[in-house]
Amino acid sequence: MRIDLLLSLASSLLVVNGQVINRCELAKILHKEHMDGFEGYTLNEWLCLAFVESNFNISKVHENADGSYDYGIFQINSHFWCNDYKSHSENFCHMDCKDILDRNLISAMQCAKKIVSGSSGMKNWVQWILHCSGRPLSHWMTGCRVE
Numbered sequence: 001m002r003i004d005l006l007l008s009l010a011s012s013l014l015v016v017n018g019q020v021i022n023r024c025e026l027a028k029i030l031h032k033e034h035m036d037g038f039e040g041y042t043l044n045e046w047l048c049l050a051f052v053e054s055n056f057n058i059s060k061v062h063e064n065a066d067g068s069y070d071y072g073i074f075q076i077n078s079h080f081w082c083n084d085y086k087s088h089s090e091n092f093c094h095m096d097c098k099d100i101l102d103r104n105l106i107s108a109m110q111c112a113k114k115i116v117s118g119s120s121g122m123k124n125w126v127q128w129i130l131h132c133s134g135r136p137l138s139h140w141m142t143g144c145r146v147e
């Protein structure tokens with residue numbers, strides 16, 4: 001594991017900030033909502049995806065060069081998946097982008113399920129391809145108990 005990843009992982013565990021969710025807390029929520037094994041993706045993979053996309057920041061909003069925005073813990077894009085009423089959206093998840101930022105993560109997980117159900121799975125996320133895909137990921141669940 002790269003030292004910069006390790007350091008930001010450590011700090012994300014220490015942050016007491018409404019916006020940033022603790023790694024094991026996130027694992028619990030993902031497990032409860034049956035994300036574990038969904039389309040074959042393990043909790044390790046979901047945690048890696050959330051970390052590389054948002055640093056576990058539930059309320060992260062990022063503007064892209066094309067004018068679309070990415071929302072929440074999985075950085076879900078407004079051109080395709082949700083509607084933020086700022087530019088054209090296909091709105092494949094049939095939801096408001098702001099709901100994806102809800103602290104209970106229900107909409108974020110529901111939309112992420114829709115996205116990974118497509119033929120490219122987690123490869124829909126560029127950061128996943130760059131930092132998670134094909135790497136050893138078992139350390140993401142280290143110290144976490146989900147039940």
Ligand SMILES: *[C@@H]1O[C@H](CO)[C@@H](O)[C@H](O)[C@H]1NC(C)=O
Nearest residue numbers: 017019020057059060061062
């Ligand atoms: C989380 O994301 C929000 C919105 O992008 C940002 O304002 C905030 O600073 C971020 N929090 C952390 C701890 O990075």
